[in-house]
Amino acid sequence: MGRGKGGKSRTQRKHFQHNRENVWKQPRPESSSITNNLFDIQNPDFDHYYKEQNIVSLEEWDSFMQVLRTPLPAAFRINSSSLFHADIRSQLENDFAPALQAMVDEVDEEEAIRPLPWYPNNLAWHSNFSRMQLRKNQSLKRFHEFLKLENEIGNITRQEAVSMVPPLFLDVHSNHVVLDMCAAPGSKTFQLLEILHRSTKAGSLPDGMVVANDLDVQRCNLLIHQIKRMCTANLIVTNHEAQHFPRCQLNMDCDIMGPDQHNSQLLFDRVLCDVPCSGDGTLRKAPDLWRRWNTGTGNGLHNLQILVAMRGLSLLKVGGRMVYSTCSINPIENEAVIAEILRRCEGSIELVDVSGELPQLICRPGLKTWKVCDKGKYLVSCKEVPKVLRNVVLPSMFPNGGSYQDTDCNSNCDVNGHSEDGVQEAENHMMHEFTEELSDFPLDRCMRLLPHDQNSGAFFIAVLQKVSHLPAIEVKIRKKVDRQHVESVNQGNEDAQVLQINPSESTRDEEVCEQVSEDNKNEPNTADLKFSPVIDEGDSEEAQEPHNEENMAKITPSKRKLQIQGKWRGVDPVVFFKDEAIIKSIKAFYGINEHFPLDGHLLTRNSDTSNVKRLYYISKPVKNVLELNLSVGQQLKITSVGVKIFERQKSREGRSVECAFRITSEGLPLILPHITKQILSASPIDFKHLLQYKNIKFAEFVDAKFGEKATNLMPGCCVVVLGEGNRTAAEALHVHESSIAIACWKGGASLTVMVTSIECQELLERLLMRLDRATEKGSSIDEK
Numbered sequence: 001m002g003r004g005k006g007g008k009s010r011t012q013r014k015h016f017q018h019n020r021e022n023v024w025k026q027p028r029p030e031s032s033s034i035t036n037n038l039f040d041i042q043n044p045d046f047d048h049y050y051k052e053q054n055i056v057s058l059e060e061w062d063s064f065m066q067v068l069r070t071p072l073p074a075a076f077r078i079n080s081s082s083l084f085h086a087d088i089r090s091q092l093e094n095d096f097a098p099a100l101q102a103m104v105d106e107v108d109e110e111e112a113i114r115p116l117p118w119y120p121n122n123l124a125w126h127s128n129f130s131r132m133q134l135r136k137n138q139s140l141k142r143f144h145e146f147l148k149l150e151n152e153i154g155n156i157t158r159q160e161a162v163s164m165v166p167p168l169f170l171d172v173h174s175n176h177v178v179l180d181m182c183a184a185p186g187s188k189t190f191q192l193l194e195i196l197h198r199s200t201k202a203g204s205l206p207d208g209m210v211v212a213n214d215l216d217v218q219r220c221n222l223l224i225h226q227i228k229r230m231c232t233a234n235l236i237v238t239n240h241e242a243q244h245f246p247r248c249q250l251n252m253d254c255d256i257m258g259p260d261q262h263n264s265q266l267l268f269d270r271v272l273c274d275v276p277c278s279g280d281g282t283l284r285k286a287p288d289l290w291r292r293w294n295t296g297t298g299n300g301l302h303n304l305q306i307l308v309a310m311r312g313l314s315l316l317k318v319g320g321r322m323v324y325s326t327c328s329i330n331p332i333e334n335e336a337v338i339a340e341i342l343r344r345c346e347g348s349i350e351l352v353d354v355s356g357e358l359p360q361l362i363c364r365p366g367l368k369t370w371k372v373c374d375k376g377k378y379l380v381s382c383k384e385v386p387k388v389l390r391n392v393v394l395p396s397m398f399p400n401g402g403s404y405q406d407t408d409c410n411s412n413c414d415v416n417g418h419s420e421d422g423v424q425e426a427e428n429h430m431m432h433e434f435t436e437e438l439s440d441f442p443l444d445r446c447m448r449l450l451p452h453d454q455n456s457g458a459f460f461i462a463v464l465q466k467v468s469h470l471p472a473i474e475v476k477i478r479k480k481v482d483r484q485h486v487e488s489v490n491q492g493n494e495d496a497q498v499l500q501i502n503p504s505e506s507t508r509d510e511e512v513c514e515q516v517s518e519d520n521k522n523e524p525n526t527a528d529l530k531f532s533p534v535i536d537e538g539d540s541e542e543a544q545e546p547h548n549e550e551n552m553a554k555i556t557p558s559k560r561k562l563q564i565q566g567k568w569r570g571v572d573p574v575v576f577f578k579d580e581a582i583i584k585s586i587k588a589f590y591g592i593n594e595h596f597p598l599d600g601h602l603l604t605r606n607s608d609t610s611n612v613k614r615l616y617y618i619s620k621p622v623k624n625v626l627e628l629n630l631s632v633g634q635q636l637k638i639t640s641v642g643v644k645i646f647e648r649q650k651s652r653e654g655r656s657v658e659c660a661f662r663i664t665s666e667g668l669p670l671i672l673p674h675i676t677k678q679i680l681s682a683s684p685i686d687f688k689h690l691l692q693y694k695n696i697k698f699a700e701f702v703d704a705k706f707g708e709k710a711t712n713l714m715p716g717c718c719v720v721v722l723g724e725g726n727r728t729a730a731e732a733l734h735v736h737e738s739s740i741a742i743a744c745w746k747g748g749a750s751l752t753v754m755v756t757s758i759e760c761q762e763l764l765e766r767l768l769m770r771l772d773r774a775t776e777k778g779s780s781i782d783e784k
């Protein structure tokens with residue numbers, strides 16, 4: 001195929017330089033991108049604030065700011081679960097890297113593209129081009145097209161380099177149940193799923209799973225769209241406020257989880273807490289943030305961040321790990337949050353030193369001291385905060401925390417140091433000379449990634465380990481609900497076919513405790529509120545939460561109202577599909593072996609099970625969670641679950657065949673190793689023709705035998721595997737000759753491909769590249 005090779009062409013180089021100049025018009029680095037013409041890339045408040053915080057030493061300040069003002073180089077990750085990940089890596093190493101390098105050699109000393117040294121197996125790449133350059137520069141067109149196509153297909157994910165770090169520190173194993181609390185748009189969820197699937201053999205599914213949650217429905221949909229490319233049966237997507245993520249806790253004596261799963265609450269081995277933040281670590285990517293930057297944003301998010309992190313820790317198993325991360329530079333959203341949760345957890349949580357885990361990653365220790373700023377006023381201790389500011393400046397923002405109850409100092413003074421009786425306490429805070437606080441916690445174990453260290457965005461990461469149950473923390477606002485005599489009744493899940501999702505109209509109303517909603521996140525609640533939703537496993541009020549209607553009468557009316565409202569509004573129900581006749585017909589038609597259980601693993605999102613259009617496959621751990629969720633009154637608001645595996649063929653042809661359910665592209669990789677009928681192996685040339693022409697008459701296949709076999713298939717859906725032609729599909733799969741396969745429709749006289757055009761195009765290109773390589777290899781062997 002006529003793909004460009006790495007040779008240096010003078011015209012190309014000239015063209016590249018010309019285009020590059022078009023993009024980077026101004027002298028670097030002060031204003032080095034088109035975007036920088038549009039936005040003011042400075043903000044005196046930002047400079048002042050971060051100089052006060054000693055984010056970097058004064059000697060480093062200029063280089064820090066210089067890099068922060070340049071556009072962010074694009075980075076991307078090869079999805080290790082893709083069939084073609086090795087092909088793509090090799091294409092980058094052997095084709096794009098030398099070709100792009102040849103273009104930039106005389107312009108720049110930095111490598112055009114290179115693998116990120118700290119990311120395993122050369123699967124993550126840094127490019128020395130900003131997104132804008134990739135879009136505008138003609139010479140980069142081929143590379144840009146490649147990135148776009150592979151991203152769409154799901155072979156790569158375009159993601160900021162530093163954002164790839166948190167999942168790596170989570171130490172996920174294939175049997176872990178993982179919660180991604182603020183997951184959308186899903187780049188880290190994707191990574192977590194990849195890690196989970198990494199060590200599972202073809203044809204089997206991991207014992208673990210991911211619950212990806214986000215507050216924003218639209219962003220949840222983005223995540224679903226992203227992850228669809230992954231074809232996983234081990235994911236549930238939920239839509240809750242993370243700080244009120246349901247506990248799904250059963251009465252302790254129940255053991256509905258089966259002998260291999262003793263938990264009666266949905267607890268997690270790993271939690272990723274990538275909280276909403278002010279995002280000033282992304283200034284290189286979003287320069288409009290310069291204009292909007294102010295200290296209020298971080299201050300306003302601090303309390304929500306604590307609540308989300310505390311909820312995450314309470315849902316974490318003892319011994320489990322949680323990673324807290326933000327793309328903010330601000331210590332109020334970072335170290336202050338970590339210090340506060342360590343304070344609240346009283347030794348049950350440890351901050352882990354992971355500095356040796358990714359030795360090539362350049363990171364700096366977390367800060368141990370910082371200041372709180374409100375509207376230009378800098379405060380070093382909560383004792384210094386005047387009464388009028390106590391709603392916005394919380395004690396938890398200071399290195400040593402504290403409480404306004406413990407301090408009467410300044411209590412009569414307003415923000416300018418005026419006391420209530422009108423007498424000015426001149427320079428009040430000066431008089432008291434509060435000393436800067438230094439946190440006692442080992443906050444230096446937190447990690448700060450800064451832009452000028454490795455030409456990236458900025459990020460903050462803290463790794464936390466739960467060493468024992470959390471202490472029960474005082475909840476002031478929580479209404480008293482007497483549930484002592486309430487028995488938790490576990491409605492037998494085996495006869496409940498329909499999982500009609502949780503009886504509550506809104507997540508906000510779901511719990512009785514005080515909460516900070518997304519809407520009022522910039523207005524922190526009363527500062528001395530020792531609120532925390534933390535009541536750990538076992539001693540939680542919710543531990544005895546009743547879920548049958550009889551018991552509803554014993555709890556508060558408002559709670560009862562919420563519990564019996566029916567399914568979540570606007571969300572499709574999750575229904576176990578149990579139509580034996582259909583399941584039997586699918587099994588028989590495709591000859592699905594017993595290693596791939598369908599019973600209990602198929603779902604629909606339609607309560608009218610007589611008219612099911614799509615069937616979703618779920619893995620065993622997902623099944624366990626759904627069953628638990630059913631038993632606890634369907635607390636989870638599930639927007640997506642499992643992988644679409646079968647779809648009813650609506651056409652006239654579909655109605656006349658023995659099995660109207662066709663295998664979907666997403667479901668094919670999952671079921672492929674388990675089907676024994678309706679499957680054929682095609683020679684590369686016939687496979688290629690199928691992708692090229694989409695529909696081929698039986699008589700027109702190059703391999704006449706293949707045409708014959710295709711004629712003998714039952715009418716309806718079938719699968720064509722790329723093989724060497726003379727093997728059966730089962731043999732082809734068995735010898736790992738290939739797991740490249742496509743779903744087709746066997747009609748009266750021809751085979752029709754049932755794959756989208758873009759997938760066909762990508763598959764065709766990959767196939768042609770492999771054929772090219774095989775031919776090259778063959779000819780070099782011949783030459784030898």
Ligand SMILES: C[S@@+](CC[C@H](N)C(=O)[O-])C[C@H]1O[C@@H](n2cnc3c(N)ncnc32)[C@H](O)[C@@H]1O
Nearest residue numbers: 182183184185186187188215216241242274276
């Ligand atoms: C930093 S982004 C997460 C990025 C994501 N982890 C990724 O890697 O693609 C923060 C997310 O938190 C969500 N969010 C904001 N407030 C939330 C809350 N109270 N509970 C759950 N999610 C929330 C936002 O919708 C946003 O998608």
